Amino acid sequence: MSMTLDGEVAVITGGASGVGFGIAQEFAAHGARVVLTDLDRADLDRAVAQIDGPCTGIVADVTDPVAMDRALREAKSEYGRLDAVVANAGIGAHAPLGHITEDQFTRTFDVNVKGVLFTVQPALPLMPDGGSIVVIGSTASVQPPAGMSLYGGSKAAVRCLVRAWIQDIKGSGIRINVLSPGAVDTPSLRRAAEQAQGAEAVVPLVRAMGEGNPTGRIADPREIGKAAVFLASDAASFVTGVEFFVDGGVAQV
Numbered sequence: 001m002s003m004t005l006d007g008e009v010a011v012i013t014g015g016a017s018g019v020g021f022g023i024a025q026e027f028a029a030h031g032a033r034v035v036l037t038d039l040d041r042a043d044l045d046r047a048v049a050q051i052d053g054p055c056t057g058i059v060a061d062v063t064d065p066v067a068m069d070r071a072l073r074e075a076k077s078e079y080g081r082l083d084a085v086v087a088n089a090g091i092g093a094h095a096p097l098g099h100i101t102e103d104q105f106t107r108t109f110d111v112n113v114k115g116v117l118f119t120v121q122p123a124l125p126l127m128p129d130g131g132s133i134v135v136i137g138s139t140a141s142v143q144p145p146a147g148m149s150l151y152g153g154s155k156a157a158v159r160c161l162v163r164a165w166i167q168d169i170k171g172s173g174i175r176i177n178v179l180s181p182g183a184v185d186t187p188s189l190r191r192a193a194e195q196a197q198g199a200e201a202v203v204p205l206v207r208a209m210g211e212g213n214p215t216g217r218i219a220d221p222r223e224i225g226k227a228a229v230f231l232a233s234d235a236a237s238f239v240t241g242v243e244f245f246v247d248g249g250v251a252q253v
Contacts, residue, residue, distance in 0.1 A: 003233040006031035009079040010232065011072060013062050013119055014089030016043040018186035019136065021050075022221025023086055023228045028053035030229050032084070035075040037062070054079075062089045062115030069122040082126045084232040087119040087158075088136040092151040104150060112154035117161065120176070129173030132232040135162055136224075137180035137243060139251040155180070159243055166241040175240035177231045182247030183209050183218040215248035 010027045014020040015036030024034050024047070033054040038044050044057030056078060060071035076082040091111045093104040120133055127133075137155045144152025162176050169176070183189065190202050197205060210217035227246040230236055245251050 003229055003235045004031055005084070005229065005233060007033070008083035008232075009033045009035065009075065009081050010084040010086065011035045011037065011075050011082065011123070012086040012088055013037045013060075013068075013115070015086075016040065016047040016057070018188050019181065019184055019221050019224050020086070020088040021047055022184075022223075023088060023225040024051055024055070026222055026225030026229050027084070027086075027232070028055060030233070033079050035071075035079070037068075037071050037089070062087075062119055063110045065118040065122070068115075068118050072119075072123050072126055076126050081128070082123065082131070083128065084132045084134070085119060085123045085127070086134045086136065086228055086232075087116045089115055089119075090136065090154075092148070094147045094151065096147045097149065100150060108150045108154050109157070112151070113157045113161075116158045120165070124169065124172070124174060127174055130234075130237075131174040132236070133174065133176040134228050134231045135176065135178045136228075137178040139180055139182045139245060139247045141180060141243070143251055162243075163241060175231075175236070177236070177240060178243040179224065179227055179231060180243055180245050180247065180251070181219060181224050182213065182245075182250045184221055184224060185218050186221055213248040213250045214253060217248070219246065219248065 010032045012020050012024050015024045016038035028034050028051045036057045037060040041059050048055045048057045058071045060067045093108045135158050140148055140152035141155035141159050159178050162178050165176050194202050
């Protein structure tokens with residue numbers, strides 16, 4: 001039983017920053033050849049330059065099925081195989097009931113649900129027996145804070161999709177799991193905190209978020225990456241259909 005990914009090829013959507021980039025770093029550290037997809041070429045180039053190992057960046061929008069099919073085929077063409085896909089790209093549009101707009105609803109479900117479907121579906125015929133798909137969920141699927149019904153609902157939706165998908169692909173040898181982080185210390189989280197309460201409030205806000213966690217802190221992106229590596233590796237060869245909470249225990253109390 002091993003967590004090595006030596007020689008394997010992994011596509012990570014939304015991989016240019018944040019959790020996706022932390023996942024990419026861990027996949028590369030465990031021997032995988034990594035393909036990142038994201039929306040901005042400059043962001044991708046910066047991310048690729050920081051990955052220690054073979055890495056390629058492809059501009060692709062997860063809400064565009066044609067673009068995602070092309071990106072996945074390009075990844076397999078470049079490296080000759082496709083062993084793992086991490087459907088990480090996601091957004092959060094937050095508003096309380098009574099103030100949710102149609103645009104917020106459409107954008108959130110387009111990226112977080114439609115985007116997952118059209119990442120997973122075209123990947124399946126390109127992957128071998130033993131391939132692994134990891135869908136990034138959230139503790140908001142079971143504990144949505146006030147004002148986060150759209151985000152939490154979208155993450156609950158993909159959890160339900162995966163429950164059905166593992167039955168649809170029975171016999172393929174491909175595993176699909178959901179990895180659900182809690183709060184993660186990313187640049188986007190810190191930017192949101194700064195926009196909400198000012199630069200001087202960022203550190204106290206991050207500390208306060210951690211104080212509500214049984215571990216006393218929030219996660220580092222590479223900790224989410226380590227869990228994704230486990231789910232993609234032979235160490236999880238009989239694990240499929242689970243929602244794996246990597247949240248310091250916050251969703252359990």
